[in-house]
Amino acid sequence: MEIAIAGAGAMGSRFGYMLQKAGNQVTFIDEWKEHIDKINRDGLLVETESSKEYCQIPAVFPTEAAGKFDLIILFTKAMQLEDMLQKINHLLYKDTAILCLANGLGNLEIIEKYSGDSAIYIGVTLWSSELEAAGHIRATGSGSIELQPINETSKERTLELLATLNLAGLNADLSEDVLLSIWKKAAFNSVLNTYCAILDCNVGEFGASPQAMILTEKVVAEFVQVAEKVGVPLTADSVLETVRNVFSPEESGHHYPSMHQDLAKGRKTEVDYLNGAVAKIGAKAGVNTPVNSLLTAIIHAQEDIKGL
Known part of the structure; x- marks a missing residue:
């Protein structure tokens, strides 16, 4: 080809x-x-x-x-x-x-x-x-x-x-159902990209923290609520399983997600199309998304501090 x-x-x-x-x-x-x-x-x-x-x-x-x-x-x-x-x-x-x-x-x-x-x-x-x-x-x-x-x-x-x-x-x-897959991937990225960027760690280091799944569940719960409102059958279990699976070094444990890479190299991030997107869609659908809204604001604050 x-x-x-x-x-x-x-x-x-x-x-x-x-x-x-x-x-x-x-x-x-x-x-x-x-x-x-x-x-x-x-x-x-x-x-x-x-x-x-x-x-x-x-x-x-x-x-x-x-x-x-x-x-x-x-x-x-x-x-x-x-x-x-x-x-x-x-x-x-x-x-x-x-x-x-x-x-x-x-x-x-x-x-x-x-x-x-x-x-x-x-x-x-x-x-x-x-x-x-x-x-x-x-x-x-x-x-x-x-x-x-x-x-x-x-x-x-x-x-x-x-x-x-x-x-x-x-x-x-x-x-x-590619729309479901896209929402699932967006939720996955809104966990790993955003937390690894904020905590300055790779996927495995985040996964090794006892707090990892607690933090993950907070993000995913809001994604599931918003997805339900717009007719996407996203489940928390499907996202949580995918997140757990990538913590091992054999998968992506050594990987620094793109949002971490962007901040480290002085580039603007995609947060408005991940955590920020679900917050925006949630606002239109009447669903509160305080966790994703806060994470979006933190990433933007990091961008501001770096002059991006």
């Missing part, structure tokens, strides 16, 4: 690396000049638990991207999604499939504004990655993908997409 990764940060770079290794032709589309220059000059440095290697993948700015891609995977931050779609709109053809695995609530509505006749697939992933520096990622642990076609134009295309992802070892499967 000819594949473009729109948003070649930590996760986009990991997916691009795995897809390229599986024999696909991958192009990175990003706006970080140092990152683009480093990848084009030296290749993407991928560090795993047992090795380091350079992977040669072309990287371009959105306005420089050209050609026709079979698949465009959107991996920007939620607050950058609309800007990216505006800049790569010239790449969206009827035969182009769009796959969005980005974090947060509300991404589909933005994509539908720009997708035209392109097929849309929405999903979630439990893969993790860390951007160590320009042109350098740390890819540890394993993961999976759940996805669902929103406007499936061809069953064959869906099967080809799944086969491509799975040949790259990305463990993809079809979801029967």
Whole structure:
């Protein structure tokens, strides 16, 4: 497949690396000049638990991207999604499939504004990655993908997409209710991203605290209440089980979530699309969300202190 990764940060770079290794032709589309220059000059440095290697993948700015891609995977931050779609709109053809695995609530509505006749697939992933520096990622642990076609134009295309992802070892499967999966992932991220950022720790360190599940349950309870109001059958047990499962080093215990990485590297976070999003939706639905509202305010205070 000819594949473009729109948003070649930590996760986009990991997916691009795995897809390229599986024999696909991958192009990175990003706006970080140092990152683009480093990848084009030296290749993407991928560090795993047992090795380091350079992977040669072309990287371009959105306005420089050209050609026709079979698949465009959107991996920007939620607050950058609309800007990216505006800049790569010239790449969206009827035969182009769009796959969005980005974090947060509300991404589909933005994509539908720009997708035209392109097929849309929405999903979630439990893969993790860390951007160590320009042109350098740390890819540890394993993961999976759940996805669902929103406007499936061809069953064959869906099967080809799944086969491509799975040949790259990305463990993809079809979801029967992707909206539920997105809410579940948003609740999961609103726990691990936010608490690890506030407490300055990785996933395993948070999980080792006797307070971890108490803090987790407070966030998840509000997500379940809001989800029920908007017709999403989210259960607390499903989220809590997923959170517990990633505490071990074999999963994502050594991982610093993206919100922690963003604050550490002086970047604004996605909190408004996680804890902040459920608080906003809850306010419209008449559900109080004091815990998620407070966590959102704390993260914004950290951003303010850092001048972000």
